[in-house]
Every structure is written in C-alpha cells, then in structure tokens.
Amino acid sequence: xxxxxxxxxxxxxxxxxxxxxxxxxxxxxxxxxxxxxxxxxxxxxxxxxxxxxxxxxxxxxxxxxxxxxxxxxxxxxxxxxxxxxxxxxxxxxxxxxxxxxxxxxxxxxxxxxxxxxxxxxxxxxxxxxxxxxxxxxxxxxxxxxxxxxxxxxxxxxxxxxxxxxxxxxxxxxxxxxxxxxxxxxxxxxxxxxxxxxxxxxxxxxxxxxxxxxxxxxxxxxxxxxxxxxxxxxxxxxxxxxxxxxxxxxxxxxxxxxxxxxxxxxxxxxxxxxxxxxxxxxxxx
DNA sequence: GATCAGGTTTGCA
DNA sequence: TGCAAACCTGAT
Numbered sequence: 543x544x545x546x547x548x549x550x551x552x553x554x555x556x557x558x559x560x561x562x563x564x565x566x567x568x569x570x571x572x573x574x575x576x577x578x579x580x581x582x583x584x585x586x587x588x589x590x591x592x593x594x595x596x597x598x599x600x601x602x603x604x605x606x607x608x609x610x611x612x613x614x615x616x617x618x619x620x621x622x623x624x625x626x627x628x629x630x631x632x633x634x635x636x637x638x639x640x641x642x643x644x645x646x647x648x649x650x651x652x653x654x655x656x657x658x659x660x661x662x663x664x665x666x667x668x669x670x671x672x673x674x675x676x677x678x679x680x681x682x683x684x685x686x687x688x689x690x691x692x693x694x695x696x697x698x699x700x701x702x703x704x705x706x707x708x709x710x711x712x713x714x715x716x717x718x719x720x721x722x723x724x725x726x727x728x729x730x731x732x733x734x735x736x737x738x739x740x741x742x743x744x745x746x747x748x749x750x751x752x753x754x755x756x757x758x759x760x761x762x763x764x765x766x767x768x769x770x771x772x773x774x775x776x777x778x779x780x781x782x783x784x785x786x787x788x789x790x791x792x793x794x795x796x797x798x799x800x801x802x803x804x805x806x807x808x809x810x811x812x813x814x815x816x817x818x819x820x821x822x823x824x825x826x
Numbered sequence: 827g828a829t830c831a832g833g834t835t836t837g838c839a
Numbered sequence: 840t841g842c843a844a845a846c847c848t849g850a851t
Contacts, residue, residue, distance in 0.1 A: 561832065658833040664849060665832080708847025713834085750834050771832040803832085 545602050546594045551616035553639020554585050554593070560640055560804055561662050562760045564653045564669045565688070577673075578609060579646050580687045582680045611641050611763070619794050629781045630798055633805035640804060642797055643760055647728040648721060649688040650761035651743065654753040655713045671705040672714075694718035713748025720746055736764050759796040766792065768799035773806045 554574045558566040565577045572587040583606060584596035595602055607613060620634050656668045670685070676693050677686030694702075695718040702711035720726040726746065731739050739762060743754040755769035768788040770778070778786050788795045 654832090659831050659846085660833095660848085661831060661850075667849085703847080706848065708849095709834095709845090710847075748834060752833060756832090769832090773832065807832085 543598045544594050544596045545599050546588065546592060547602075547612075548590075548592050549612065550591060551620075551639055552591070552593065552610070552612070552641065554587065556637060556640045556804070557610075557643065559662075560800060561665075561807075562756075562800065563643055563645060564657075564662075564666050565649075565673075565685075567666075575683065575685075576609075577680065577683070577685055577687065578649070579605065580678065580680075581605065582683055582685070608644055611644055614641075616641065619797060622792070622794060623798060624790070627787065629777070629805075630787070630802065633801040634798070636809075637801040637804050640801055642763070642765060642800060644763045645761045646688070647731070647757060647761040648691055650757050651717055651728070651746070651749070651753075652688070652694075652714055654756040654760075655717060655746075655748050656707065656710055657753070657756075658710060658748070668706060672702075672707070675705070691718045691721035695722035710748060713746070716747040717749070732762055736767060739764070740767075755796075759800075765794050765796045768795040771803070773803050774799060777802050777806050 554566070555568070557563070558568065558574060563576075563578070567575050569575050569584070572589075574585045574587075576583045576585070581597075581601075586594040586596070588594055595606060597606060623630055623634055625631070652672070653665065653669060656672075657665045660668065669688075672694075673686040673688055676689035676697070678689075680687055694714065697715065697718075699711045699715055702714055705711075707714060717726075721728060726742065731742055734742065736758060739758055740751070740754045743749055743757055744751065749757075752769050752771055755767045758764040758767045759769060768774070768791070770786070770788075778784060788799060791798050
C-alpha cells in the first residue's frame with residue numbers, strides 16, 4: 543500500500559543533511575529511512591521528482607504530509623526573499639528541495655540539547671545511543687523509536703552518561719523530568735507566542751537561546767525564528783559585515799536561515815567571496 | 827597528543 | 840551587560 547507522489551521542492555537527501563533532524567538515514571543512494579513520532583517510514587526516490595512513500599494514504603495524510611510540511615507553497619515562500627540579497631539568493635538556489643520539518647517537540651528538544659559542541663555525525667550517534675537501550679522496538683528495522691520522557695525520567699544521570707552524552711546527561715534528564723511530570727507541557731506550548739515559547743523552553747537546564755530557537759523552528763514551525771549558531775554567525779560576520787540580516791527577512795527568516803546554514807557549511811564563504819561581495823555592492 | 831566541535835552555565839569584572 | 844573558562848566525548 544505504498545503511495546507514490548510527484549513533489550516539487552522536496553529533496554530528502556538535503557533534508558537529511560541539513561542538520562534539522564537526526565534520525566533520517568540513507569539505506570541506499572535512493573532510499574531513505576526516517577524514524578519519527580514512533581513510526582518508521584521509507585522513501586524511495588524514483589527520479590523525475592517522483593517519490594514512493596512506504597506507508598498508507600491515511601498515514602501519509604495524517605502524519606507525513608505534516609512532518610515534511612508538504613502542503614506549504616515553497617515556490618511562493620522562496621520567491622518572497624529579498625531580490626537584492628545575493629548570498630541569500632544563491633543559497634536558496636543551491637538548496638532547492640530543502641524543507642523545514644515539523645517534528646515532535648520532545649525528540650527535537652532532546653536532539654538539540656545533545657547537539658551542543660557536536661558534529662552532525664556525532665549528534666546522530668548520540669541519538670541512536672539513547673534510543674537503542676531505551677526506545678520502543680519498531681517493525682521492519684533494528685532501530686528503535688525515540689524514548690518517551692517517562693522512560694528517560696526514570697533513569698539517573700549515570701545511565702545517560704553510559705550512552706555517551708557527557709555533560710549533556712543532566713540536561714536531558716532535567717528535560718525528561720519536567721516533561722514527564724507535566725511541569726513542562728510541550729503540546730500546550732504550541733498555543734504560545736514565540737517569545738513565551740522560547741522562555742518556557744529555556745526553563746530547561748542546558749537549553750539556551752540557540753537550542754530553544756531550533757526547537758521553535760523545527761518542531762513548532764515558527765518559521766520566523768532564525769537560530770544563530772557558529773555557522774550562521776560566520777555568515778553574519780563574513781557576508782553581512784557583522785550585521786544580522788535576519789530581522790529584515792520577515793515571516794520566513796528561519797527558512798532562509800536554514801538554506802544559508804547549508805550553503806555556508808557545504809561551500810563556505812571562501813568559495814566565491816569576491817563574486818558575492820561585488821553582487822552585494824551592486825545591489826545597494 | 828593537542829585541538830576543536832551546530833552551546834550553556836557559571837563566575838567575575 | 841560582557842567576556843572567559845569549563846564542560847564530556849569523539850573526530851581530525
């Protein structure tokens with residue numbers, strides 16, 4: 543009962559490598575496995591923008607269309623970018639197919655707590671190390687679901703350090719206990735405005751502004767939030783002369799941020815600095 | 827073996 | 840406010 547869709551602005555490889563999610567892997571060059579929200583999904587890239595989703599039409603509509611944000615008009619969203627912004631335009635062109643996911647807040651919160659001072663590869667390894675002993679089994683794969691907050695809340699710091707979490711162990715534990723006890727109701731946060739949402743998330747030990755903004759963007763679809771990490775700080779410093787352009791990007795600043803992040807991380811600004819700098823000048 | 831990595835906290839001007 | 844230093848661990 544797989545479903546085949548023709549999709550524009552959808553590139554599972556770029557989404558996998560964009561660093562917004564940590565449990566999507568390539569099983570083969572054209573097959574991707576996603577574990578999210580207690581489910582496993584395989585996507586086959588059939589070419590010509592056709593993709594086969596290994597799930598029912600009902601599951602696609604109820605879960606995965608939302609997860610991959612397939613009902614959003616990315617052509618219009620990208621077209622709304624300021625035309626004078628050369629670096630941004632190049633990032634948007636190079637990043638065709640990248641989408642902002644709408645992930646589970648609990649898993650996203652833990653994922654970005656774990657991300658502190660880690661590479662994407664190391665974050666993925668940490669996530670698996672946490673899921674393997676404590677996540678529920680899934681059909682069709684040896685990989686496990688992401689553990690529930692209740693499961694992790696029942697552990698101690700030593701258990702989590704045994705998963706290789708290092709100094710992040712007490713952070714994850716604090717998050718688990720706040721969520722499991724109801725002190726932090728992640729579902730209810732969806733109703734809050736951005737600032738209140740960020741403040742509530744930062745109430746968790748080990749969650750600062752960057753992690754909170756990542757959760758807001760990648761789990762709560764707050765597309766105007768643009769997390770500033772070291773890569774984006776490099777963009778601001780090297781491309782925009784130290785002045786953040788994100789305040790001027792409006793409702794989709796977070797989406798543009800993600801394209802710029804990928805662009806900077808993949809190519810670096812050093813690839814075409816003169817060209818970009820001259821384009822920036824010409825446009826002003 | 828030293829250094830660094832998608833950050834946060836703590837301590838001290 | 841602002842700025843270091845410290846923090847686990849694995850990779851380069």
